Amino acid sequence: MSRIILLLIFFAAWPVMGQQKTEKILNEAELNQRLDEIQNQLTALKNQLNQAEGKEAKLLTELENQDLAINELGKEIHQNKQQVANAKDQIEALSLQIKKKNDSIGSQKEQMAELLRLHIYINHDRILKMLLLKSSTQTAEITQHQLNYLQDKLYRLIENIAVQISQLQVIKSQLSKEQEQLKVKQQTLISSQQHMQEQKSQRRLVLNNLRETIAQYQTESEGLTKDEKRLNQLLVEISQLLTDLPDDLGSNTTFKRLKGKLNRPLDGNVIRSYRSLRAGNSRWDGIVIGNEAGQTVKTPAYGRVAFADWLRGYGLLIVIDHGDEYMTLYGHNESVLVEPGDWVQPDDAIATVGNSGNINPSGVYFEIRKAADPTNPIPWFK
Incomplete structure (x- = not known):
């Protein structure tokens, strides 16, 4: 991946007026080196x-x-x-x-x-x-x-x-x-x-x-528990790697103010509800919206792609950073239309529906996380 694309992954405007947080200012060479380390x-x-x-x-x-x-x-x-x-x-x-x-x-x-x-x-x-x-x-x-x-x-x-x-x-x-x-x-x-x-x-x-x-x-429940641990480990690592880099998303409305105003990432019925049982004691940390393979998955808010790759248990997974420790996740996609570092606007196409990893029937697995902790996505939708 080119250095310019890597630069876009985590580089944004400086903190907004009134923000008391002090950022470490990095020169271009230091920032490029840090981004290389993060990607590796x-x-x-x-x-x-x-x-x-x-x-x-x-x-x-x-x-x-x-x-x-x-x-x-x-x-x-x-x-x-x-x-x-x-x-x-x-x-x-x-x-x-x-x-x-x-x-x-x-x-x-x-x-x-x-x-x-x-x-x-x-x-x-x-x-x-x-x-x-x-x-x-x-x-x-x-x-x-x-x-x-x-x-x-x-x-x-x-x-x-x-x-x-x-x-x-x-x-x-x-x-x-x-x-x-x-x-x-x-x-x-x-x-x-x-x-x-x-x-x-x-x-x-x-x-x-x-x-x-x-x-x-292993039982299905044990396998799902391991999958959840993998995802949590990945998200915690992403959050930690972002702490010393500028994270303001410019003049766009902060994600927390969008509660009750988001469009769904996919048209369709919710076929797996938040915190419903998966197997054994394992529960869903997000929701699954079902639809035919190949349908378009859209991001509901402005942000930047922090991860777009295959992860065991979740297939082709996209993680979008929306600032202020908020992230959205989109799993089991058939194809990914964005790359790490891409900026996305509300309703931008980011993937197509599938069942990569291990899910049946086809649909998109959607999560909203605050500081790597899952929250119910339903109240966030219009």
């Missing part, structure tokens, strides 16, 4: 938390690789969908231009036809022409001027129609090109989706083998 520590910690032994370790590595492969395909599919949508919008805009040009050409053709009929009538009807061109020299000059104006207007109309027909041909050519590009993108999208289905089939086999292997050594 988080990578080492993630690898340590994901470790296992024997057959379980091998299967776990295969599961992680499958989830990461699906992640890359999911990002490609998401990008293709955006490109297809943009191409459709461009085609619709071009089609509207064509319609307007056709309407304009049709209207001017009617005017030209009327002028042509009048022009022919005047030029070929001698009696009418003699009546129009009276003996008075002044009147004759005026009438001749009218006839010249009529001819000039007719010629301009003919020229204008010719220009518009030429423009119409260009627009039609552009439309044809856009349609061909759209077909190529759609074929790429279909190919990616088929490949993803193959990856998902392989993933199901690996996951089933992993569950059978884990079942030989």
Whole structure:
């Protein structure tokens, strides 16, 4: 990861007016060195938390690789969908231009036809022409001027129609090109989706083998407890690493003032409630919102991505730092659309729905944490 991206992970504006906290001011070289250390520590910690032994370790590595492969395909599919949508919008805009040009050409053709009929009538009807061109020299000059104006207007109309027909041909050519590009993108999208289905089939086999292997050594409750400990350890480490770096999020509303005002990260039903039983004595520290795989997961508030990687028990996990010790977590994603260091605005797309790690059915696991302690997300929503 480039040094600039790393710099964005934890660098923000200096504390707001009235804040009594004293920050240690680091120069650029010191800050870059510190950010390198933080990134290395988080990578080492993630690898340590994901470790296992024997057959379980091998299967776990295969599961992680499958989830990461699906992640890359999911990002490609998401990008293709955006490109297809943009191409459709461009085609619709071009089609509207064509319609307007056709309407304009049709209207001017009617005017030209009327002028042509009048022009022919005047030029070929001698009696009418003699009546129009009276003996008075002044009147004759005026009438001749009218006839010249009529001819000039007719010629301009003919020229204008010719220009518009030429423009119409260009627009039609552009439309044809856009349609061909759209077909190529759609074929790429279909190919990616088929490949993803193959990856998902392989993933199901690996996951089933992993569950059978884990079942030989521990209960589901024990496994979930270990997963929770891994996540807590990761979040505590992130919080500790952030303590000596500037953490103000600028002029945006502080997260704690957004309670009762947040949009949900995903449309759908809550299929796992906060503090409901998972297995044995294990309970959910967040909620699971169910929806079909591939749907868009959005962040409900301004913040920066502190973690975006695969974590055992949570699959593809995103952690967003919102300042003032608040974090939001998004687990079991199919694909991750952001990277550590990215700044996100409310309702930005950050992931797509999936079931990476170990969850069924597909959905997003969502947590809100204050100082690494979980809190019920439901009262925070509108």
